[in-house]
Amino acid sequence: MDRYVERNEAGEEWPGYVQQKDLLWERRAHLPQHYMVYDTDVLEREVKRAGFLVEKMGYINRPDYPQDARNGGREGLAVLTIKPSNS
Incomplete structure (x- = not known):
């Protein structure tokens, strides 16, 4: 990292x-x-470039990963988006 x-x-x-x-x-x-x-800044930037709005974003803790593959509870990243209507 x-x-x-x-x-x-x-x-x-x-x-x-x-x-x-x-x-x-x-x-x-x-x-x-x-x-x-990705981190939240880069993912948010790309989501917005694609025309979406970020509803919720956060890291995913994966305690099932081997210790040497862990990253302090930030092993995954998820985002929930909304596509604004053009009306």
Whole structure:
């Protein structure tokens, strides 16, 4: 997550873009070749770009994940959106 924070603070548009080959983590073989890590700011930005309104957003705690895959109760992220009518 340190790289995410650094990239985000540097103003990168997609700070959570990850390539499996760049990971040092032993579980990397179980991950896709490319994936995206989001935080609430980036997800909210993209939801709004797509024309939706955020009704509710929050992190998902996954205590069932192995300890080395945990992220302080922020293992997942969910958003409930509303598409405004154009009437």
